Amino acid sequence: MRTAKRRRIHLACINCRDRKSRCDGGRPSCAACERRNKGSECVYDQRATSSTKYFGELEDRLKRLERKEHRNSSAARNQIEPLPVPGESQARAPEDGVLVPDYSPEEESSDQVDALATVILPENEDSCLYGESSTIAFLRQVEQGEQGDDRSTITSKSTMARNDHPVALRPLKITNEGDLAVLPIRYRADMFLACYWDFVHPLFPLLHKPEFMANYQRLWLPRTDPQTRIEDTLFLSHLNLVFALGCQFCSKIDPNEQMTLATQFYERSQHMWLYDILGSTSPLVVQWLLLTAVYCQSTSHASRCWNSAGLAIRLAQSIGLHMELPDRIGNNQVRVEMRRRLWHTCLVLDRLMAMTFGRPLMIGDSHNTRIPSLIDDEYLQESGIGTQPTNIPSRMGLFVSSCKLFEILSDILSSFYMGKDSSGSKRDSRMQEITADVLCFNRRLDQFSASIPDYLKMSKGPRSLQSPTEGYITLQKQVLHCRSVLNPFLNAMTVYKPF
Template identity: 45%
Template sequence: MLQTWSQDILREPQPKRRKIQLACNKCRNRKTRCDGHRPACIACLERGLAAECSYEHNTHPSQRYTGRGTVIPSHSGASNTAELLSSPTQSTHCTNDFNRVDGLATVAFPREDENLYGESSTIAFVRHVMHEQPPPEHQQYKSPAPEPIRDRDESLAVYPRRQTADDYVSSFWEFVHPVFPILHKASFMSRYKEVWSSEPYKGQHNTDQADEVAFSATLNLTFALGCQFSSLVAANKRVVVADEFYQRSRRIFIYDILDTSSMPVLQMLLLTGVYLQSTRYAERCWNTVGLAIRAAQTLGLHSESPTRRLERQLTREIRRRVWHVCVTLDRLLAMTFGRPAMITRSWDIPIPLLIDDEFLQIDGDGHQPSNIPSRMGLFVYSSKLYDILDKILITFYVEPETSKPISTDDSLQKLLSNVLTFNRQLDGFHNSAPEYLRLPAKVAHSGIHMNSNIQLQAQILNCRFLYTRVILLRPLLLLSA
């Protein structure tokens, strides 16, 4: 028995029978196996019926599924596709009807945001064919509301006592927001105050469950970031307390919310990436920022059309800030991990204005008072500095000419020339920065009000400047080693 079993193991497996799409008419009538060979199958050849071997063409067009339940005939033209998508009798609803785009972005319902899908996408082509004709009302699906937080886990809706929470949030605005201005302070604080009120939220934001989930996760992230600078938390306990808030944010956030891109979801992802920078979750930080960049591109933040520039100042500036936070984190992580940046130079979004949150206007244009240094100074000039850093990384690290042994004087001369060119750019950047952001921090005249926050910004910018110069000079250091 053992020998028989071993022989069976060693015996080569029988090849699977090849399936054919269409048998010839003779074999179908005789109900015999057909190999589908053209112009005559083997069975008909063996019977001497090669002349009578024929294949009946399928009268029903083949179909392919788009992945979300809509069936499109494979031979139909663009006009038939448009008719099929707009006809209620020829479309099939899927169980996950909240997904308005299939996996390969070939079918979608019209959206107002023209930047959502570029001209090369199939969706843009279908829209052009359909002349942006909106689908019937029964096809205008909406994403289902996520399960309310309290229904999933009551502990997720529990926050610290008010005094402690206020201190964490205050620390967040003082130490984190100037470095990464992801949120708008007035809008966030208006919603934050409603958390402690028994009245339902009556702000300008949508009050659906998706918004509640995104805000609650964001609030826990502000606690996680702010508590690390709070005097209420002992230094040796800050990491543990921060991780507790982060884990709570993770339990609140469900990936189904990514089916609908929105600014609150994007801001929540960016804050998650900012928090993860200083934790042991290095790869998670890298991947989370990648998700945030994709969400930003989905919202069209990488493209600013002329109509976008005519938007209200508050909306326009928040969009610019969030996009440049994406760029900043992308370049910081690319430098840290030694990997290519995800965002290329195929965007042209102006750097945000040097104006604080409280001076941004919904109607009209606000201005920063001349005697108050903007808390946006660090972020704005860091963005300019990282433009130079990006070029340094591409020249010396992503596409390095120094990867090959430098054996000629010409190669060494080119390396030195590139280093000196970027060094002059860094000197020009340093000279262009306002005096209150230099070390030691100075003021042009006594009318400018200085505070510890501005001095901290000057220290951070100086550290970033020096580290960028170290990255520039490293190839020369390694060459001489």
């Protein structure tokens, strides 16, 4: 009797690889881990998975190029290749007779763009819009220049959707409800949190650190408070996103493991989608959506990044974060400052993504929420007014300065896209307007540079600050300097952009 041949799999889970045991490659957890009651710990090396998929896509692209070359050479011999039947690839009929969309990796192209829009899509494969200020458009422009392309401009047609069929809906990876409460080993969890507060929080101060850390510490204690299931889900979803962001900056974690852990934490945080997000009026949901957008910036999921920020903005407007409401909020300094931080994070992400993707700004001028104060979380008071000690530089310096810088970016983007289709005599008048705009922007940028707190200025002179906080201040200096360089660059593009 012939024995059954063992089925080979491309990738075993990390647990089975460490134990050198047989793995069936099952998702979300393999049979071996299920038998050992380790289903929640069954993870796969995402880097290896991504590499396999990447090489597969390269092979498919090479085959398409070979077929195209074959068609070109065959045309000289009047050989005609059969055309595909219209609609043939749109759906397939399984045995049960139900039509199911034919899902293929190629349909993910629009969602596999780097969230910073730094990947050039293959011709005729992009299904999303990337405008002229986007990195993709800029790189295409450079590519055309190197190839000696006769086209002098990169028109909107080259960056707009050409796919007649939108990307198919894909199932969302939501882990089991019990997995949401699975925490890393304590020392690892503490490291991930520390990295988040050091590297991410100064950029996007979405959480009130004392309150968040108090809830975090309670997770390790016996449960005594009657917290509801929804409150648990909200906090644990936030916490998993914090872990996903923090672990990517942890130097004590192997780089190959960082991506795997971050993906695992992110997928756990998506348990929130089981609730009515669209009907929510809670700032906590806005926090979660903004954290999701910030995390997706570091992934290849551009659409998730863009859409999460957009939904967060709409929810923020629906609960009035775009307006100062002293009568409703009262004198609670923590609440006032957190509302301001949430709204201005919406503003920063909206302007950053509009520039990155070359798409319209979502937020106009109909808002009056003040820029957050230069005061750290631990000095905010629920009753009374706390102040920042004069001898301690505020960690909010980078964010507050970035808010002012991105106000200038918003106006630069508006000028960049204004009058793009002008023709004839309007071009001359438009050029005069652009010249005036550029001079105005340069003056505003100079004023912004002068308004930066001294401890965040890139001074060439001797350092005057020597303290334990100097490390994070140096990092904030560098980030703010990079963002300051960004605006003059776009300002220059405004001058040289074609009409």
